[in-house]
């Protein structure tokens with residue numbers, strides 16, 4: 001199962017190395033990992049998407065992360081009401097005839113064109129990973145020259161529903 | 175042994191002439207941390223530190239091993255026996271990489287170490303400078319925490335933090351990497367040492383609800399067992415465990431590292447469990463309906479095949495490290511706590527209501543009927559008998575260190591420890607070369623005790639250069655080489671599982687160990703028969719100085735009982751017929 005885990009960490013040198021090393025040593029598959037500063041100085045937030053096959057294993061990931069001295073808090077937010085986004089930059093083969101057609105495809109995804117050249121078009125899209133994936137699939141037939149994704153970053157919504165449920169209250173295009 | 179401590183201020187006259195440097199600051203921090211013994215080895219990047227040490231020579235008992243691996247294993251032995259952090263200083267590059275085995279060993283066995291490594295000057299870090307190694311990168315996976323100090327103002331705080339982290343919670347090694355320029359350059363007199371570790375707040379107090387649950391399952395249990403681990407030794411809870419066991423009359427099995435936590439000669443003690451554990455201990459774990467693990471981590475050498483480990487038991491696990499609970503064995507009652515605080519709570523909160531009389535009778539019958547055993551030959555010696563003799567001669571009161579292999583398992587089986595902190599062995603990492611240097615550290619921590627290093631002829635040859643220290647310091651360590659002219663444990667596995675293809679496990683030549691001892695000015699003795707050993711051992715052990723005894727034992731002996739790899743804890747082979 002795919003789980004989204006966030007960890008707030010002391011922003012010391014070596015902390016990212018410690019965390020990725022530990023995930024690798026304990027044989028957890030990292031799908032994506034993103035890091036950045038937070039509102040608190042000296043504190044960073046890491047969002048890790050891992051693929052684990054058993055809940056016992058998931059418990060181990062969080063416990064092992066928590067155990068690190070520089071890790072302040074670890075949460076598995078997969079089943080919480082969350083906002084989760086990633087950004088992708090997609091460079092595709094294109095020419096002046098195709099531009100309008102592509103524009104039509106990306107518009108419902110609220111993606112934008114950020115660079116144009118004689119034979120290519122660069123597109124920026126943000127959203128849930130599924131949405132990003134869907135757009136990539138639609139653009140693939142044109143020929144993807146280059147693709148870069150940030151990986152997911154996420155946090156919990158301001159308000160959590162009382163009864164926890166799978167959060168599917170917003171659409172793919174949200 | 176430990177020299178009287180002279181306060182840093184007393185050295186002022188000497189220091190005053192030159193401005194205070196980062197190295198001086200480090201030394202001051204070590205004095206503040208109440209370090210009395212230093213295991214160091216000099217080199218380019220730590221020259222400023224050793225120079226600063228020279229100026230305060232009297233403040234520390236400085237021990238120069240002959241290899242950094244020797245330094246760090248000695249520091250481990252010191253830590254295990256004294257309960258205080260072992261402190262190591264080594265130079266950059268090869269000095270630091272020579273420490274890696276010891277750091278990993280300490281990590282596995284939860285030993286508090288603070289390791290200082292020199293680093294090349296900050297200006298050239300990352301340029302593959304002479305003797306540069308990425309110490310942070312190398313040691314991250316094998317340390318509880320590691321630091322590279324990049325600003326002198328951080329140094330005193332980092333040192334304080336390092337000692338705190340190494341010795342609290344679940345102890346472990348902490349590495350502090352110090353660039354040469356930081357140590358060499360002048361610095362101010364004082365820096366702030368307050369630290370704040372919001373991500374490190376070990377839970378030490380047990381949750382009373384969980385303790386209550388243990389009480390409830392004990393009230394209805396018919397066949398409970400307590401498993402004692404090194405956590406009890408570390409938290410100094412031997413009194414408490416004994417009181418609890420005696421009040422409730424619950425049989426006890428131990429892990430390898432837990433030996434000594436509970437008295438080895440106690441009627442309720444079933445012995446070590448696991449791969450080479452006793453029949454009674456393993457069988458009790460297999461049959462029990464409640465298993466209370468206190469301070470052990472359910473290592474695979476203990477559990478064997480997990481499907482057969484305590485298959486019908488309700489498992490309670492008390493551990494200060496939450497990540498150990500549920501890692502290997504499904505746990506019904508998790509208790510995150512310091513073992514001593516948990517046991518105190520249990521003593522207060524849990525009244526003896528269960529009646530386990532029948533069960534105790536049953537496990538004690540197993541203990542009587544299927545004890546550890548060996549067939550003693552007429553005159554030749556076998557290792558088991560030798561260790562039994564060491565046990566009897568020292569009246570079970572020595573500090574015993576071992577190396578790794580057959581002799582280690584036999585020591586665990588035949589030397590019965592009634593007190594904690596007297597058993598020093600490499601468990602988790604199984605590090606050959608550990609035993610002899612660890613004995614040096616143990617003797618430094620306990621100068622008045624008899625320290626016996628029981629080592630294999632193989633492993634001893636990995637770190638024997640430390641014989642120099644015995645001579646230099648007059649440390650009266652007694653080295654017993656259990657000489658089977660083989661890498662015995664490897665030979666045993668090849669005999670059992672590789673159809674006797676003894677690939678590289680039998681020595682065709684060996685050094686003359688007695689001559690070797692003499693080369694270091696140490697009394698040596700070679701003994702190859704029972705009569706000789708029985709006659710000479712008492713005086714050799716009592717000898718006022720270091721002794722090396724080369725005990726020639728028969729090669730073909732195997733360690734039994736044994737749980738073969740992949741088998742369950744109930745499938746022992748080699749149980750007394």
Ligand SMILES: Cc1ncc(C[n+]2csc(CCOP(=O)(O)OP(=O)(O)O)c2C)c(N)n1
Nearest residue numbers: 579580581606630631632633660661662663
């Ligand atoms: C550093 C290291 N290398 C290899 C091993 C694998 N190993 C485990 S026991 C053993 C044999 C040890 O031989 P010896 O020291 O003579 O002890 P014995 O088993 O004969 O008592 C070996 C090679 C190890 N544990 N550690």
Ligand SMILES: [Mg+2]
Nearest residue numbers: 630631660662
């Ligand atoms: Mg041997």
